[in-house]
Amino acid sequence: MLTNQMNRTKVVVVGNGMVGHHYVEQLRNLNANCEIVVIGGEPRPAYDRVHLSEYFNGKTAEDLALTTREHYEATGIQAHFGDEVLAIDREQKQVVTRGGRRFDYDKLVLATGSYPFVPPIPGNEHKRCLVYRTIDDLGAIKANAADSKIGVVIGGGLLGLECANALLNLGLEVHVIEFAPGLMGVQLDPGGSGMLRRKIEELGVSVHTSTATQKIEVLPDSDPHHLRMVFADSEEPLDTDLIVFSAGIRPYDQLARESDLRVGDRGGVVIDHHCTSSDPDIYAIGECASLGNFIYGLVAPGYRMAEAAASQLSDDKVSFTGADMSTKLKLLGVDVGAIGDSTGRADGVQEYVYSNAKEGIYKRLVVSADYSRLLGAVLVGDCTDYDMLLQYYLNEIELPEMPESLIVPSSDGAPLLGAGALPMTATVCSCLNVSKGDICASIDNGCCSVADVKSETQASTGCGGCAALLKSIVDDEMLSRGMTVNTDICEHFSYTRQDLFHLIKVGEIKSFDALIEQHGQGLGCDICKPAVASILASLWNEHVLQPEHAPLQDTNDRYMANIQKNGTYSVVPRIAGGEITPDKLIVLGEIGKQYNLYTKITGGQRIDLFGARLEELPEIWGTLSEAGFETGHAYGKALRTVKSCVGTSWCRYGQQDSTTMAIFIENRYKGLRSPHKIKSAVSGCTRECAEAQSKDFGVIATETGWNLYLGGNGGMKPRHADLFATDLDDETLIKYIDRYLMFYVRTADRLQRTSVWLDNLEGGLEYLKEVVIEDRLGLCAELEQQMENIVGTYQCEWKAAIDDPDKKKQFRQFVNSDKQDSAVVLVEERKQLRPATDEELDDNMIAKVS
Amino acid sequence: MGTTTTFREVSASTVLCTIDDLIENAGVCALFDGPNGEEQIALYYLPAQSPSVYALNNWDPLGKANVLSRGILGSLNNTLVVASPLYKQHFSLVSGECLEDSTVKVKTYDVDVIDNKIVLQGQKEATASLSLDSPNSAA
Numbered sequence: 010m011l012t013n014q015m016n017r018t019k020v021v022v023v024g025n026g027m028v029g030h031h032y033v034e035q036l037r038n039l040n041a042n043c044e045i046v047v048i049g050g051e052p053r054p055a056y057d058r059v060h061l062s063e064y065f066n067g068k069t070a071e072d073l074a075l076t077t078r079e080h081y082e083a084t085g086i087q088a089h090f091g092d093e094v095l096a097i098d099r100e101q102k103q104v105v106t107r108g109g110r111r112f113d114y115d116k117l118v119l120a121t122g123s124y125p126f127v128p129p130i131p132g133n134e135h136k137r138c139l140v141y142r143t144i145d146d147l148g149a150i151k152a153n154a155a156d157s158k159i160g161v162v163i164g165g166g167l168l169g170l171e172c173a174n175a176l177l178n179l180g181l182e183v184h185v186i187e188f189a190p191g192l193m194g195v196q197l198d199p200g201g202s203g204m205l206r207r208k209i210e211e212l213g214v215s216v217h218t219s220t221a222t223q224k225i226e227v228l229p230d231s232d233p234h235h236l237r238m239v240f241a242d243s244e245e246p247l248d249t250d251l252i253v254f255s256a257g258i259r260p261y262d263q264l265a266r267e268s269d270l271r272v273g274d275r276g277g278v279v280i281d282h283h284c285t286s287s288d289p290d291i292y293a294i295g296e297c298a299s300l301g302n303f304i305y306g307l308v309a310p311g312y313r314m315a316e317a318a319a320s321q322l323s324d325d326k327v328s329f330t331g332a333d334m335s336t337k338l339k340l341l342g343v344d345v346g347a348i349g350d351s352t353g354r355a356d357g358v359q360e361y362v363y364s365n366a367k368e369g370i371y372k373r374l375v376v377s378a379d380y381s382r383l384l385g386a387v388l389v390g391d392c393t394d395y396d397m398l399l400q401y402y403l404n405e406i407e408l409p410e411m412p413e414s415l416i417v418p419s420s421d422g423a424p425l426l427g428a429g430a431l432p433m434t435a436t437v438c439s440c441l442n443v444s445k446g447d448i449c450a451s452i453d454n455g456c457c458s459v460a461d462v463k464s465e466t467q468a469s470t471g472c473g474g475c476a477a478l479l480k481s482i483v484d485d486e487m488l489s490r491g492m493t494v495n496t497d498i499c500e501h502f503s504y505t506r507q508d509l510f511h512l513i514k515v516g517e518i519k520s521f522d523a524l525i526e527q528h529g530q531g532l533g534c535d536i537c538k539p540a541v542a543s544i545l546a547s548l549w550n551e552h553v554l555q556p557e558h559a560p561l562q563d564t565n566d567r568y569m570a571n572i573q574k575n576g577t578y579s580v581v582p583r584i585a586g587g588e589i590t591p592d593k594l595i596v597l598g599e600i601g602k603q604y605n606l607y608t609k610i611t612g613g614q615r616i617d618l619f620g621a622r623l624e625e626l627p628e629i630w631g632t633l634s635e636a637g638f639e640t641g642h643a644y645g646k647a648l649r650t651v652k653s654c655v656g657t658s659w660c661r662y663g664q665q666d667s668t669t670m671a672i673f674i675e676n677r678y679k680g681l682r683s684p685h686k687i688k689s690a691v692s693g694c695t696r697e698c699a700e701a702q703s704k705d706f707g708v709i710a711t712e713t714g715w716n717l718y719l720g721g722n723g724g725m726k727p728r729h730a731d732l733f734a735t736d737l738d739d740e741t742l743i744k745y746i747d748r749y750l751m752f753y754v755r756t757a758d759r760l761q762r763t764s765v766w767l768d769n770l771e772g773g774l775e776y777l778k779e780v781v782i783e784d785r786l787g788l789c790a791e792l793e794q795q796m797e798n799i800v801g802t803y804q805c806e807w808k809a810a811i812d813d814p815d816k817k818k819q820f821r822q823f824v825n826s827d828k829q830d831s832a833v834v835l836v837e838e839r840k841q842l843r844p845a846t847d848e849e850l851d852d853n854m855i856a857k858v859s
Numbered sequence: 860m861g862t863t864t865t866f867r868e869v870s871a872s873t874v875l876c877t878i879d880d881l882i883e884n885a886g887v888c889a890l891f892d893g894p895n896g897e898e899q900i901a902l903y904y905l906p907a908q909s910p911s912v913y914a915l916n917n918w919d920p921l922g923k924a925n926v927l928s929r930g931i932l933g934s935l936n937n938t939l940v941v942a943s944p945l946y947k948q949h950f951s952l953v954s955g956e957c958l959e960d961s962t963v964k965v966k967t968y969d970v971d972v973i974d975n976k977i978v979l980q981g982q983k984e985a986t987a988s989l990s991l992d993s994p995n996s997a998a
Contacts, residue, residue, distance in 0.1 A: 500935070532905075534933030535942035535949075560885035564929045564944030567885075572944055576924035623929075823899070824880035826890040830925050831897070832918070847923070 017044045018322065021104055021114035023094045023264070025049030027058055028295030028311035029120030030075050035319035037084060043322060045086045046112055048104070050093030050121075051143060054078060059308055062175045064147045067716055067735025069695055073144070097268040099288060116290055118318060119265065119278055123258035123296035123306070128163070132225030137235050137251045141172040150253060154179040157250030159234060161185075163222060164256035165192040170340040172255045173214055177341065184215045184247060186238070188256075191218060196336065196347035200362060201387040204371035208343045208390060220244055225252065260297045260304055273299030282328040284318035292318040305332060309439055333403060333439070337388075337395045344392035349402045350375055350385035358384055361413045365390075372416040374398075381407055396478040404435050428478070428485035437482060438475045443468035445482060452486050459483050460768045464726065476773065498759060499536040502529045506684065506759045510544050519549060520557045539563045540759040543646055546682035547754045548795075550802040552809055553645075554816045565644035568820065569806055570626055575833050575844040578626060579619040580606075581643035582633050583679060586653040586671035586691075587614025596636040600629055607841045613650030613688065615641060620842060622829060624822045630807045639805040642680065646760070648687045651675035652700065656693030656710065665710035667693035670739070674708070677743070678750065680803045681796075684757040684766075687750070702730045705763040706746055711735065715742045719749060719777070720767035728764040731774045734782065744793065748781045751792035871981055875900065878975045881912070886941065888917050888928035891979060900968055901928035902977060903941060903952055912977060913952035914968035919943045921963060 020036065020043045022029050033047060049055075056073040064073065081088040092108045103111045125140040127133055137153055140146050154160065160176040162169045165187030176183045185192070191202030192209070206216050221241040228237055234248040260277035271279040271287035277299025284292045295311035296304060305311060310332035317329035337346040353360055353375035361374040368390065375385035383401040388394065394416060401408065401415075409415070431437075433446035443466045451465040459480050463469055469479045496505045502525075504512065509524070518524045521541050525533055533541075542561035546553060553559070553566050565571050570578035582597070597616050601608045607619040621629055630640075643649060653671030657663035671691040681687070690699035691708040700723075701707025707718040707730050714736040721730025734745060757766040770776060779785040810816040822830055835842040836849060875889040881904035891898045899917035917925045922945030930941040930950075935958060940949040949958040950965055957963040969980035 501933075531937075532932070532934035532939070534935060534940070535931040535947060538931050538933065556883065560882065560932065563931065564926070567929065572926070572929075574922070574924065574945070576922075576926045576945075819882065822888060823890040824887045824902075825876045828890055828897075830899070832925050 017042050019044050019046070019113055019115045020118065020322070021046045021048065021112050021116075022118045022120060023048050023104065024120035024122055024261075024295075024297070025051070025055045025088070025090070026120060026122045026295065027055060027075065027308055028122070028315050029118070030055030031312050032118060032120060032294060032315035032319055033081075033086060035316050036322065037086070039319060039323045041322045046114075047081065047086060047088040048092065048094055048106065048112065049088070049090045051145070052091040053144070054081065054088065054090060056144060058142075061141075061144070061147060062171050062178075064144065065151070065175045065178045067711065068732060070144050071695060072732065094264060097264055097291075099268055099291075102290065114290075116292065116322065119286070119291065119293040119297055120295050120315070121261040121264065121297040123260050123304075125254055126257045126259045127254045128222070128256055130222050130225060132227070132236075133252075133254070135225060135227060135236065135252075138225065139251060139253045141168060141175070141253050141255050147175075150175065150251070151179065153251045154181060157181055157235075159184070159249045159251075161238065161247065161249045161252045163252060163254050165189070165216065165218065166195065166255065166257065167193060167336075167338070167340070168258075169255035170209070172253050173209075174341045176253070177212070177214065181250075182215075183213070184217060184249070185209075186220050186222060187216070187218045188221055189218065192216065193345070193347075196351055196387075197345070197389070198352045198373055198387055200364060200373060201345075201347075201351075201371050201389045204364070204369065204389045205340070205343060205345060208369050209341050212341055214341065217244070217247075258296060258304075258306055260299065262297055265293070265297075273302050273304075275299070275302060275304065277304050280314075282317070282330055283321050283326070284314050284329055285321070292321070294318050300329070300331065303331075305334070307332075307334060307336065309442075310334070313442070335399055335402070337392050344388065344390060346386070346388035346392045346395040346398075348386040348395070348399055349383070351387045353385060355384065361416065363413070363416045374412055374416060376408060376412055380412060383408055383412070396475055400431055400435055400478070404432055406430060428482040429489065431482070437478055438466075438468040438470075441467045441470060448479070448482055449486055452483065452490070457487065457492060458769070460765050463768060476771075480771075498540060499534055501525060501531045501533050501537050504528065506540055506544070507756050509541065510547075510755055513541070513544050514548055519545065519551075521545070521561050522557065533561075535563070536759070539566070539646075542566070543682045543684065543759075547799070550680070550682075550799055552804070552816075553806060554810055554819065556815075559819065568623060568626060569640060569644055569810065570621065571644045573619060573844070576830065577620050577622055577833055577844075579617050579643075580621050580626070580629055580633075581611065581615055581617050581641040582638035583641040583675070584615040584650075585675040585679075586651055586668050588653075588668060588672060593636060593638070596632070596638070600632055604629060605835075605842055607843060611643075611650075614652050615643075615650060617643070620835065620844075622822065622833065623820055624829070627811050627817050627820050631811050634805070634808050634811060639679070640807040645682060646685050647680065647682050648675070648678040648689070650688060651678075652688075652690035652704075654691075654693050654698040656691075660693055662696060663693035663710070664712055665693055665715065667691040667699065667708075667710055670708065670715070671699070674743075674746070677800055678746075680806070681750065681754070681799050683750070683754045685760050685762045687763070703727065704730065706730075706749065708742065714738050717742060717745055719774075720764045722762055722764035726764065728768075731767070733774070733778065745781055747796040748789050748792045749777070751795050752777075752780060752788070755792075873979045875902065875970070875977045875979050878904075878972060878977060881977065884932055886928035886930065886932070888925070889977070899925050899928075900979070901941070902970065903928075903932055905932065905939070908939065910971075912970050912972055913939065914970045914979070915941065915950060915952065915955055916966040916968075918965065919945055920965060921948055921957070921960070922946050927965065 025047050055075040092106045094104045095107050096105045102114055105111050125142050139149050160181035161184045162173045163186045165185050173183050173185050191199055192205050223239045223241050226237040228234055235250045238247045262272055262276055262278050265278040266272055273279050278286050278293035280286055280293050280298045280300055284294050286293050294314040313332055314329045317327045320327040335348040357378040359376050363372045370390040373387040382405055386398045431445050435445045437443055437445055447466050451462050456462045456465050462483055469476045497503045512528055538561040553562055570580055601618055609617050611617050651671040651674045653668045656667030687705045689706050690701040690704045692699040692701045693710045701709050702718050703721045703723040707721055709716045716735045717733045718730035719733045722728045753763055834845040836845045883906055886901050886903045889900045889902055891900050901915045901917045903913045905911055915927055917927050919926050922943055926944050929944045932941055939952040942949050955965040955967040971978045
C-alpha cells in the first residue's frame, strides 16, 4: 500500500473549465495510479459555459455547476480554487500559484482555456466596458444593466449574438457592432448571414456591419447615457450605457510562453496528436492548445482532447487528430446551422441555394465538383435538415441524384436518409460521442425503446439535437430485427392509452362496459381495466368504488389502502405538506396502538400504519375521518405528496413561504388520478431541502417568485428535473402546473412516470414549453378547465365510502363470517409487529397474534 | 393420462351465502367449515357468463397469502382468469391453473346458484392420485 502510494504519478491540472474538468473525470475513470491536483483560477469549480446565457433566465451558478468541491474531495482529488498558477518551474517540475504555493508534478496538464479579445480601442478600460466569458462577467453585466437603457455588443460572431440575446433578456435596447461585412462570417456565407441579420433585426436588435469603432468617450453625468462610441468613416456616433466586447477569443498561453514551451503562430500551446506540448511531461488541451496552427473553440473537440490526453497515462492510448467544427444552435431564437466547409471557399466546388424571404429560410449546400459528395452546408431559419445533412457530410454518403431535393421543400417531403444507410461508425450524438454502432449494441443488449437507449448510451442527453435521428435509428433497427413495437394496451383494445383517453373523452363514455362494447373485445384484464378506470377518473371523477368502477380497480384502489405481502393493508392519511398538529399525531398514535399497527415515517413526510386487516379499514377510517384526516391516495396512481421545508416562516434562509404553497398545491391536486403516481415538493430557497428537483414537478422559491422544475424522479431511475420556467408569481405557477399535469394525464402511456414521458416526448422540454407556456396547440384553456372540474368535484373517497353502507360492505373478509384470516401471522420486532417470515412459519415456533 | 380417478363424496351441499353477497364482475370470499377444516373460498360473479359463478381457493400459492378473491377478473385468450393482487399471475377460474407457471394450480370448487343462494356442491376427495397434467375432472 505504502509503496503503491509512493509510486503514484502526480498529475497537476491547471484550469478547471469544462475541458479541464472533463480531463479529471476521464483520468479518474481510467483508474490510473495517479494523484490528481486541480488548480482553478476562478473562485468556483467547473461550470457549464455553453449554457452561460441561461444565467439570465434564472439559472444560478449552482444550476450551471458541473461539479462541486465536495465531489472532488470525496473522489480523492485535491482541488484549489481562486489561486491561479503564475509560473511553471520545468527544472524542478513544480508550478507556483499567485498565493506562493508550490505543487510538484510528474505530469502537468494545461487546460487554461481562452480569454475574450478586447480590441485596442481607446476608452475600452471604462468600467462599463465588459466581457462575456465567466459567471463573474455575467454578474457584472447584470449589475450594470440595472441602470442602463442601451447595450452594445462589439462582435457579431456566435458568442456576440449569444450576448446580444442576454442583453435583450435584460430589457435593453441592443446594438451589435461588427467589423466584418456580415454576421457570423466564420460559419456563414453572405446569403445566410444576410438572412440571419434580417431575422435578428426583426427582433429589434440594431445590426451595424463593416463598422470599426475608433474610440469610446465618457459622457458627462448630465447626459442620459454613459458612453459615446465614435466610428471610422462617416458613421454617426452611438450613445450607450454599457459595452460588451465579444470579438473573438485568444488562447490563454501566457504560462507556456513564459516557460519557453512552443507556441503557435496565432497563439496557443503547440501540441501533437497525443496533446503533448514541446515538453513531454506537459500536455495542453482545449482552447489553450494549438494543433496544426488551429485553435478548436468548441467544447466537443476540447472533450476529445481531454480524453486523448488522459489516455496517455493508460495502456490504451488514443490520438486526437482534429475534429469536425459543424455546429447547430439557436441564436436569439433563430435556428442556425453550419456544416463542414460552409462558406464554400475551396476551388471547384458547386452549390445549391434555397432562399425563402417570406418564411425567412435560407439553405445552401456546397457539393463536390462531381455533385456526389456534400462538403458543407449553411442553414438559417430552419435546421430540421441539419442532422441528415451532417450524416451525409461526416460519412461521405453519396448524394441523391438531385441533391437540391434535400433542401427544397416538395409536396412529397425531402427524400429521407434512411437510418439503415448510415455506417456503424457514424457519430449520432456528438455531445456524448455515441455512434450508430453503440446504439445498435444497446438494442442487442435488450434496450427496446428510445428511452432505454438514451439511458443506456447517454445518446441525446446533451444538447438533444440528435433526438429525431436517434428515434429513426432505433425504429429502423427494431424493425430490421423483427422486433415490432406493438403499442396496443392489451389484447382487448387495439389502442394506446392516449387513444383510449381520446375515445372516452370524445365519446363521453362513462363506464368500462360501454367502452369495451364500442371499441374492444373480450372481458378486459388487469392491464386495461385499471388503465380505463384511471382515465374515467381523470375525466369524470366519479367515486372509484361505484359499482361499475370498483371491479376495475387494482387491489390498492379497490380497498383504498396498500396491500402488503401477507394480504393486510397499510393506511396513509394525507398530511399535506408534511404539516401536522400534535393532536392529530396523537390520533395516529392511538389508532396504531388500538389496532396493533406497525408505524413508520414515509419519505413523503407522512405516517404509514401497516398491518390493518381488510375488515378493519372502514373502522380505522371512521376514526381518522372524525379527527379530520382525509385519504392520502398512497394506494392510487394519483397525486401522492407535496413535500416542503419550513420556508420563510421559520428558516433564516427562506425566500418564500414554501409550506403554505406546498399545502395549497397538495390540496389542489389531491385526488387527481393519472397514468402513474405524481410526487411534488416545494423548497423555500435554493438549498433545496425539500428535494424538489427529484419530483414529477418541483417548485423552488426565488427572491421574486418560484422556479418550476418538471420531470424529476427518484427511485429506480433517478432523473434530475428540468428547469421549466423561472420567477413565476403564484397564479402563473399554478396555471402552468394545471396545464402540465393535464397534458401528461392526456398523453402519457399507462404507468409512465413524467420523467420517462418527458424523455419520450417528441421535441422534449422545448416542445412542452411551447404547449404549456405559448399554447401552441391551443389547448391551454381546455386543460385548465379540465383541472378545474377535477378540483371542483373532489371528495374524500374514504369519507364517502364509510358513509355508504353498500361500499362499506365490500370490506368484509368473509361474506358469511366475522372470523379473521387465520393465515396472517405476526411476530414482534423492535417493539412492533411484522409478518412472520417463511422460516419462522416453517419452524412453527410462532404463537399467532391477533 | 390413463390414470383412473374415483371420487368419494365426503360432505353434503352447503349454502355459502346469497347472490346479494357477491359483487358483479369481482370476487368476494366465503369461509367454509368443511371436513378438512376451515377453507377460504373465493367466489367470482360474472353475470354475463354461463355459468355465472366460479370458485377458487383463496390462497395465492405464489404470493403465499389469502388474497385471490381480491384480484381483477378478465379473459386472456378466451380463458376466464383472475389476476393475483400481489404479483399479478393469472389463474384460470375454471381449472385453477396458473397461466404463467403450469406446475402451479389452485383448488377449484363446484358452486351453483339455486334460489339466489350460492351452493357449494358436495366436496369430493380423490382416492387415486391425479397425474399432474391431467385436467381436473371433478366438474
